[in-house]
Amino acid sequence: MQTPPLHPVPGRREVLGLGAVLGLGTLFSGCAVPATADPSSAGAAADPAPLKVFGNLDTLEFAPVLLAGATREAGRIEIAQGGILSLFDKQGDLPNLKATGRSHVATNSETQGLRYSIENPDLRIIFTISEGVYRIIARRSAGIASLADLRGKRIGTMPRTSSAYYLHRMLNSVGVNDNEVRIEPFVSGTARPLAMMKDALLSGQIDAVTIWEPEMQRCADALGANAVSFFDAAAYREQFSLYSTRGNLADPVLRPKIVSLVRSLMIASEQIRRDPGEAIKLVAQAARLDLPSVERAWPHNTYPGTLLSNLLDTMVDEEVWVAKETGRAPRTHAQLAPLIDASVLHEVLQQVLPS
Structure with missing residues (x-):
């Protein structure tokens, strides 16, 4: 049985909107995100209520969130099982994602983002948590x-x-x-x-x-x-993303907390790439999985710690398949583009990169 490449296809991991200037390697080798002096935490501290983060705890993809929640964001985020419909206080149609209550941010693949954004056009993708190399x-x-x-x-x-x-x-x-x-x-x-x-x-x-x-x-x-x-990593790589809503991103109380979370996810992703041991344990515990299986499966996911620049192209291709499901016309590149909001990532980068 073949093993997929541990690193992404060259040229596909640029930060969206900053790809001509910053590659992920540049971001973390020459200028690692510091673990202290988080400007975004000041606004978050004004409201001690935790940021509610919903996602599928049964997957390897969720690892950076679990690691951030166990370390930097401990006590500042509340993690629960659920998908992106929780952003709108709706029940997910997948039985394992029928969480109760409303989340502030949530995770899912781009497939579900395409499906649910029809009835919820305020949905926004703000960060790539992981890529899955399926087989x-x-x-x-x-x-x-x-x-x-x-x-x-x-x-x-x-x-x-x-x-x-x-x-x-x-x-x-x-x-x-x-x-x-x-x-x-x-x-x-x-x-x-x-x-x-x-x-x-x-x-x-x-x-x-x-x-x-x-x-x-x-x-x-x-x-x-x-x-x-x-498997064929070039044919399709799942982009498991962090979602929020246009309203949440404009909220003066919630936005600093979301910025802080994304910053912590970047740090967690870097830690996973360097040494995934702690994240593997957290995934196994959260998903009630045996540790050896998680360890052997680990190379089939990568953790870029950014917002991948090929996301929109992937969504345009996939939209044709998703649209066929409900018998509607697929949306165009221009119609899908507003679903991606890179402003939170850019705000984090402005905090940690020299001017």
């Missing part, structure tokens, strides 16, 4: 040796998510249409949760799976020599 794990014994062999096969995934989009991209790359495979849905919080994927593969109920880590690692471990893995 497909299949059974060799099902006659699968290449991607094209997936035609006619039963493939487990979570519909309407970034993993389902990844499957779509991978199938289409070898001329297999979506309707030429049988999608077997697995959804957290239902009678067929993600944890059942491994047993379904082993028993022959399905032939292949694709979902985020570490479930894929568990499937690969269970199949052993019978596993065949397919």
Whole structure:
């Protein structure tokens, strides 16, 4: 089984809007973010109420938030299970993300941002928490040796998510249409949760799976020599983002707290890249996962600590697939651009970089 590259595709990690001036390596090698003198914390201290941060605690993607919450933002943020619909005090349609209450910031993939921004146009993406290099794990014994062999096969995934989009991209790359495979849905919080994927593969109920880590690692471990893995980081890399709303970003009380969180996420991301040990432990604890599986799955996620400059292009491509789901016309580049707000990141950079 191949292992994905630990580093991103060259030229794709520039800070959005500052790419011509700052690459991530420049930001953290020549000018590391200091751990003290956080100007944004002054405004946050005026209101001691914690910033409410909702996200999917069952994923590796959430690691920087967990690390920030355990260190720099300890006591200043309140973490709960939920997705971006919590920003609008709405119940998520994914069972495992049906959090109660309203959040101030929340996390999800760009797929869900595209879906939910139709009814909630004030949604804003403000930071890239992680990138996920997805993969497909299949059974060799099902006659699968290449991607094209997936035609006619039963493939487990979570519909309407970034993993389902990844499957779509991978199938289409070898001329297999979506309707030429049988999608077997697995959804957290239902009678067929993600944890059942491994047993379904082993028993022959399905032939292949694709979902985020570490479930894929568990499937690969269970199949052993019978596993065949397919991935293409250039075809699609999930951009798991931090979201807020236009109103929250304009709020004089909330904005300093959001700026402080983003600054802490940059520091946490740098720490994870240097030594992921503590973050791995936090993920395993929060998601109730076994530590060895998390450690083996870890190379399939990266933590850029910025706002990736290719996000809008990714969203434009993905919007075609998302729009088809509801039978509407896809939005254009110009229509999607306002969903990305780099102002918080720019504010952090102005605080830590020399003028």
